[in-house]
Amino acid sequence: MIEERPGDGPLAQHRELPEPKALLFDLDGTLYRGGERVPGADGLIRRLAAAGIPCWFVTNNSSRTPEDVAAHLRKMEIPAEPGQVITSALAAADYASRLRPGGRAFVIGEAGLNQALTESGIRIVDEGDEGPADMVVQGIDRKFSYEKLAAAVRHMLEGAAYLLTNPDRLLPTDGGLMPGAGSLGASLSAASGKEPVVIGKPSAILMDFALKRAGVEPIEAWVVGDNPFTDIAAAVNAGCPSVLTLTGLCSADDWEDKCRAAGVRPDAVCAGLEQLERMLPTSKRSE
Numbered sequence: 001m002i003e004e005r006p007g008d009g010p011l012a013q014h015r016e017l018p019e020p021k022a023l024l025f026d027l028d029g030t031l032y033r034g035g036e037r038v039p040g041a042d043g044l045i046r047r048l049a050a051a052g053i054p055c056w057f058v059t060n061n062s063s064r065t066p067e068d069v070a071a072h073l074r075k076m077e078i079p080a081e082p083g084q085v086i087t088s089a090l091a092a093a094d095y096a097s098r099l100r101p102g103g104r105a106f107v108i109g110e111a112g113l114n115q116a117l118t119e120s121g122i123r124i125v126d127e128g129d130e131g132p133a134d135m136v137v138q139g140i141d142r143k144f145s146y147e148k149l150a151a152a153v154r155h156m157l158e159g160a161a162y163l164l165t166n167p168d169r170l171l172p173t174d175g176g177l178m179p180g181a182g183s184l185g186a187s188l189s190a191a192s193g194k195e196p197v198v199i200g201k202p203s204a205i206l207m208d209f210a211l212k213r214a215g216v217e218p219i220e221a222w223v224v225g226d227n228p229f230t231d232i233a234a235a236v237n238a239g240c241p242s243v244l245t246l247t248g249l250c251s252a253d254d255w256e257d258k259c260r261a262a263g264v265r266p267d268a269v270c271a272g273l274e275q276l277e278r279m280l281p282t283s284k285r286s287e
Contacts, residue, residue, distance in 0.1 A: 010243075010279055011252070012269040017222060017241045019281050022054045022214040024086075024207070024240070026225030027061075027069070029248020034174050037076040038247045040273040045079050047277065055084060058210045058223075060166035060200035060230065062089040062139030062181065063110035088165040088200035089113040091209040092137055093120035095199060096163060103134035106155045108148050108184065113139045113165060127151045132158040138188060138196070139165035140181040149187055156192040166200030168230070202233035207240065224276065226250060228262035235266075242266045243276060 025031055031041040048055050057080060059069065066085035073080035089109070093116035096105060105117055106125045114124060117137060125133045127147060133155040141148070156162055164185045171180035189195055199205045211221060218239035225231020226248030235242035244250065244266035250258050252271065259265060270276045 010268040010270050010275050011246070014265055014267050017243075017267055017279070018219055020053060020222045020241075021216045021220040022056060022222075023048065024056050024058045024210055024214070024221050024223045026201075026223075026227065026231045027057055027059045027073075028172060029226035030224060030231070030245055031057075031073070031078060032076055033248060034172070035076075037078065038273060040277075042077045042079070044273045044277055048280075049079060051280075053280070054214060056086055056210055056214050057084055058086045058201075058206065060088045060168055060206070062087060062092065062113045062165035062200070063142075064112045065115050066090070066112075068112070086206070086210045086213055087112055087116070088206055089116040089139060091206045092139070092163055092165045092199045093117045093122065094209055095197070095205060096120065096122050096135060096137060099161060099163075100134045104131075105135045105137045106133040106152055106160065107137050108141045108144065108152055108188075109137065109139035109165070110141060113137065125155075133160045135161040135163055136188070137163045137165070138181065138185055140171060141184060144184055149191065152188055153191045156188070156194050162188065162192070162194045162196040164196035164198050164200075167198050167202075168200075201230040202237060204234065204237040207234050207238035211238065211240075228255070228259045228264050228266070232259070232264045232266050233262055236264050242268075243279070244269045245273065245276060246271050247273065 066082035069085045070080040070082045089112040097120040102121050104125050105122045136152045136155050167182040168180035169182040170177045221240050223235035223240045224243045226245050232242045
């Protein structure tokens with residue numbers, strides 16, 4: 001049972017977390033909600049940087065480039081550089097380049113995924129190109145069409161591997177929920193009979209890539225996120241300490257039910273980012 005904590009500390013805590021050498025932050029729902037900054041996110045990231053604790057921004061979003069994500073954070077006065085941003089597109093490109101160095105990929109995705117694959121040495125196959133692709137790499141694609149579906153399935157039936165950047169069925173937008181990469185992926189799997197290699201959270205592949213970038217062992221990196229089904233599950237799968245923040249998907253009334261539904265138990269639960277900061281060892285806090 002998770003211990004309830006009164007006062008200024010975490011709302012609940014399962015165990016004492018080891019001193020972190022890095023913090024891996026989810027983005028939407030944790031540091032911001034759409035175009036709105038979560039209270040305290042800007043000051044927290046500044047103070048962590050001043051205290052010498054590296055921050056990394058880990059997102060299932062494959063559509064944006066790291067430059068785009070960093071610019072979005074800075075627009076909300078959250079300090080960020082592109083090199084701190086780790087997207088499912090970058091992890092998918094890394095996986096693809098190790099699976100088939102210099103291989104050919106048919107891509108269903110947007111700018112972030114195409115850029116990451118190209119920069120990793122993967123050759124992009126167009127719909128009209130002759131010859132089979134080595135892999136189909138699929139993320140969110142807001143110009144998805146029957147023609148793209150047909151081309152992807154043809155390559156998969158001819159032996160192409162299937163990589164899915166992230167399994168999110170729904171995508172939160174300012175206009176409400178929209179179909180996400182997982183929903184598009186369902187059609188590819190149904191038509192081809194192939195299940196994908198999932199790269200993004202809750203898969204450990206994205207987290208392992210982030211840990212490698214951060215240069216730390218799993219036990220040395222706290223994973224901070226608002227979603228038990230993705231963020232906390234990914235932390236568990238990668239062997240990282242996890243902190244659930246009640247800044248997005250979960251509330252004080254339902255976080256326990258959602259964690260049970262996800263089959264996970266976070267190491268700590270914080271009502272907001274101020275409580276998260278108070279969890280850090282005193283020696284690591286910025287004055």
